Amino acid sequence: MDTGGSGATPPIAVVAIDLRSPASTDANVRAITGSLRGDRGPVDLRIRYVDWGAGAPRLLDGDGDPPPESSRGLPVSLAVGGIGGAASASRLLLEEGAACRAEAVAFIAGEHPGLPAGWARALLAPIFAGGFDFVSLAYDRHPLDGALNTGVVYPFVRAVYGAALRQPLGGEVALSMRFGARLLEDPDWRRDPASAGGDAWLVAKALTSGARVCEAHLGHWPRPPLERSDPSEVLAHVLGLVFTETEREPSRWQRVQASRPVERYGVPEAPAGPAPRPDVGKLVDALRLGLRELTPVWSQFVPPGALLALQRAAAAPAPEFRIEDRLWARLVFDFAVAHSTRLVERSQLLRSMTPIYLGWVASFANELQGLAPAAAEERVERLCRAFEAEKRYLVGRWRWPESFIP
Amino acid sequence: MWETTRTIFAQSLERALTALARVAPGLLALLVVFAASVIAAALVRAGLHRLCARIGLDAWAARWGLSSPEAGRASPSAVAANLGTATVLAFGLLLGLAIFDAAAKTALTTHAADYAPHVLAAALIFVAGLAAARALERQLLISAVNLGLQSARLVAGGARWIVLTMATGMALEHLGIGGRTLPILLAIVVGGIVLALALAFGLGARDAVARALERRTGAAEEGAKRGGGQDVQHM
Numbered sequence: 001m002d003t004g005g006s007g008a009t010p011p012i013a014v015v016a017i018d019l020r021s022p023a024s025t026d027a028n029v030r031a032i033t034g035s036l037r038g039d040r041g042p043v044d045l046r047i048r049y050v051d052w053g054a055g056a057p058r059l060l061d062g063d064g065d066p067p068p069e070s071s072r073g074l075p076v077s078l079a080v081g082g083i084g085g086a087a088s089a090s091r092l093l094l095e096e097g098a099a100c101r102a103e104a105v106a107f108i109a110g111e112h113p114g115l116p117a118g119w120a121r122a123l124l125a126p127i128f129a130g131g132f133d134f135v136s137l138a139y140d141r142h143p144l145d146g147a148l149n150t151g152v153v154y155p156f157v158r159a160v161y162g163a164a165l166r167q168p169l170g171g172e173v174a175l176s177m178r179f180g181a182r183l184l185e186d187p188d189w190r191r192d193p194a195s196a197g198g199d200a201w202l203v204a205k206a207l208t209s210g211a212r213v214c215e216a217h218l219g220h221w222p223r224p225p226l227e228r229s230d231p232s233e234v235l236a237h238v239l240g241l242v243f244t245e246t247e248r249e250p251s252r253w254q255r256v257q258a259s260r261p262v263e264r265y266g267v268p269e270a271p272a273g274p275a276p277r278p279d280v281g282k283l284v285d286a287l288r289l290g291l292r293e294l295t296p297v298w299s300q301f302v303p304p305g306a307l308l309a310l311q312r313a314a315a316a317p318a319p320e321f322r323i324e325d326r327l328w329a330r331l332v333f334d335f336a337v338a339h340s341t342r343l344v345e346r347s348q349l350l351r352s353m354t355p356i357y358l359g360w361v362a363s364f365a366n367e368l369q370g371l372a373p374a375a376a377e378e379r380v381e382r383l384c385r386a387f388e389a390e391k392r393y394l395v396g397r398w399r400w401p402e403s404f405i406p
Numbered sequence: 407m408w409e410t411t412r413t414i415f416a417q418s419l420e421r422a423l424t425a426l427a428r429v430a431p432g433l434l435a436l437l438v439v440f441a442a443s444v445i446a447a448a449l450v451r452a453g454l455h456r457l458c459a460r461i462g463l464d465a466w467a468a469r470w471g472l473s474s475p476e477a478g479r480a481s482p483s484a485v486a487a488n489l490g491t492a493t494v495l496a497f498g499l500l501l502g503l504a505i506f507d508a509a510a511k512t513a514l515t516t517h518a519a520d521y522a523p524h525v526l527a528a529a530l531i532f533v534a535g536l537a538a539a540r541a542l543e544r545q546l547l548i549s550a551v552n553l554g555l556q557s558a559r560l561v562a563g564g565a566r567w568i569v570l571t572m573a574t575g576m577a578l579e580h581l582g583i584g585g586r587t588l589p590i591l592l593a594i595v596v597g598g599i600v601l602a603l604a605l606a607f608g609l610g611a612r613d614a615v616a617r618a619l620e621r622r623t624g625a626a627e628e629g630a631k632r633g634g635g636q637d638v639q640h641m
Contacts, residue, residue, distance in 0.1 A: 144638060144639075145639050146639055146640070146641055147638050147639070147640055148640040148641050149641055169641070229640060230552070231552075231638075231640055232548075232549075232552040234640045234641055235640070238640075238641060276638060276639065278638045282554075285554070286551075286552075286554060289551055289554065289556065289558065290551050293547060293550075293551050293558050293559055294547070294548065294551055297471075297544065297547075297548070300468075342465070342469055343465075343468070343469065344468075344469055344471070345469045345470050345471070348470075348471070348544060348545060348548055351548050351549070351552060352548045352551075354551075354552045355551060355552070361638055
């Protein structure tokens, strides 16, 4: 790897292995640590562990043994979709990077059962060789494996900020300390400590501050055992992070007209293993129940036409059930605007979105059935273009929310 | 005869005028106090309206599902303003009556003055119970729908009525109405609602419980191996 450093003193990078997931077993963490040490190349790689056992994160030195397994892991609702939050681990890492005079810092998940050769170099190469400030990590996954990312987070972030980052809230990221130093000065750490440092915050900062952003494809994601997560809990947590960021400096993202491709390191490949096959009938039933019971809540911020279209769609038999991309994009934007205007209490609002989201999963599963991976990706691309086309609707509603209230 | 009649008439008139002269200042004071209380009530009403608008009470209540955004005259700020106005007017009337007959307070004013704090506390308990019942109803409705309970509305409505019944019982107890009969009656009503809810939940949640058991026993994985029926990985 061309580090760009002078021969005598290798550049320093601090990599923090995040132990928040219960899948961060001792064996996994030791394997990751070994891979990183063996793959450091000409970089002075310093390994740290982010231990969440005490509730608030602690950054532990990687020279000793990793912390005991019993102290690891967070509830699924906190473990998914975000670095940090109220007690941000990213600030600890940035401060550590500044203290070590590092040129780059990175967060990686402790769930990997070891890392393939060249992984660490691929992670840091965009910063050392490409001069990038923010490296978003992406893995080869089927569109329905991470359905919330495919259906909401990816198209929403892409339409709003204009950058096609495939998995923006993966919880893994690499940053240049040039950008990191700017982040450390950011007043949000004081003004909004609940959001500052989360990966939605990092992505939004990178995309609105002129930082050089790229994406590194790092191969197949070794799928961890299926988490028994409550979708409404995940939805409320993840979308809460994403929607909150759109409230920061809306004038910036409202000026973005279209998405631009971001530079990619590595080549995306077809995901390994069979595509997920959710029970479509059950998902459509969830939407029908929601339409029956939650329409009075939704009608406070969703236009009647959209609710009618949803009702018509739900009347179809489950195998033929479809939600149009345009309708889905508008519904997501309606919830984002309602989140911003606080028309309904935020947690209730996002949880009430669950039946509509499950309906969309059913519709998308129907559409992807039998499609080859490339065709499935093309279908995701069409969905993103629909979100971009409907951005005018989001901007209009955002600026004049009252005029759209039915 | 005529002289006697004239004397009696004059004495009666004198007594009536004397009584009127004795009452007139009190009556005047009553009218003045009541007029002042009307002005104070108008000021309190305007002040409450402004305060509620400043703190965004209606929007806050709508956000938590305590009232609908189109509540109009039944909006929380209108209710607060009406309650404030009625309270000031009632106190003004009681004060006027007390001044009207300061020497010997009537049983009504004494009783009313003692009773007023209970009425106020009961009203506050009832309003708080109403608000809590509505907030709980929406929260439970959303949770029950997300759990896939077909009887979601029944569960949420039942919870609302339990809270409302308890608040009503507490308010009536503060007012001293009903004695021992009321708690017994309320316990029967609440017990009935809980039983009905338990039955509704039990019947409605059969599928959810079956799914949970399936997961525990690994039957879901078996189903997934057979094809279809997998849970979705959301993130």
